[in-house]
Amino acid sequence: MAVVRFGVSLEQELxxxxxxxxxxxxxxxxxxxxxxxxxxxxxxxxWQNDSRVAGSITIVYDHHKRDILKNLTxxxxxxxxxxxxxxxFHLDHDNCLEIIAVKGQAxxxxxxxxxxxxxxxxxxxxxxMTKAE
Numbered sequence: 001m002a003v004v005r006f007g008v009s010l011e012q013e014l015x016x017x018x019x020x021x022x023x024x025x026x027x028x029x030x031x032x033x034x035x036x037x038x039x040x041x042x043x044x045x046x047w048q049n050d051s052r053v054a055g056s057i058t059i060v061y062d063h064h065k066r067d068i069l070k071n072l073t074x075x076x077x078x079x080x081x082x083x084x085x086x087x088x089f090h091l092d093h094d095n096c097l098e099i100i101a102v103k104g105q106a107x108x109x110x111x112x113x114x115x116x117x118x119x120x121x122x123x124x125x126x127x128x129m130t131k132a133e
Contacts, residue, residue, distance in 0.1 A: 008034075039131070047106045047129050054084075055129035057100040057113045064094055065121030072119060076100070079112045095123070103132055 010018070018030060027033040046053055061068055076083055082104040089097040100116075102109050109127060117125030 043129060043131050046131060050105050050107045052104065052132045053106050053109065053129045054101075054103040054132040055109055055127060057102060057109075057116060057125065057127050059098050059100075059116055059125040060091070060123045061096055061098070061119075061121050062094050062123065063096045068119060068121040072098070072116065075112070075115050075119070079108070082108055082112060 018033060021027075021037075022030055022033045025033065025036070027036065043053070045051075059072075061072075063069065076086070079102075082102050084101040084103055086098055086100040089099075091097050102112065106129060109129060113125065113127035116122065
């Protein structure tokens with residue numbers, strides 16, 4: 001892919017904000033930061049327009065809660081065509097972390113994450129999406 005150079009005019013306040021963003025996020029330069037912001041904007045656009053996206057659902061739960069493992073498994077089986085894989089980690093004696101890799105239409109991933117996060121006993125849950133292609 002060819003790189004195209006172009007000029008940008010910004011007010012000093014916006015330039016300062018961009019430079020702070022570069023520093024805080026450890027980007028090598030302004031161009032890298034701008035590419036990152038544009039990519040994030042595109043992912044947000046894809047998410048809002050129900051495009052095909054990839055992502056992860058991260059949940060934390062107490063595995064001692066009644067029926068939680070059965071409920072998690074039942075819901076995940078309903079989305080077998082969307083779930084790519086999952087990883088299970090033991091945080092301590094009681095709490096587990098599960099990361100579920102997903103790919104599909106944005107609204108379907110949102111629906112899946114909402115169903116999982118709503119299970120009684122889930123302590124925390126979050127969906128993160130990115131571009132699929």
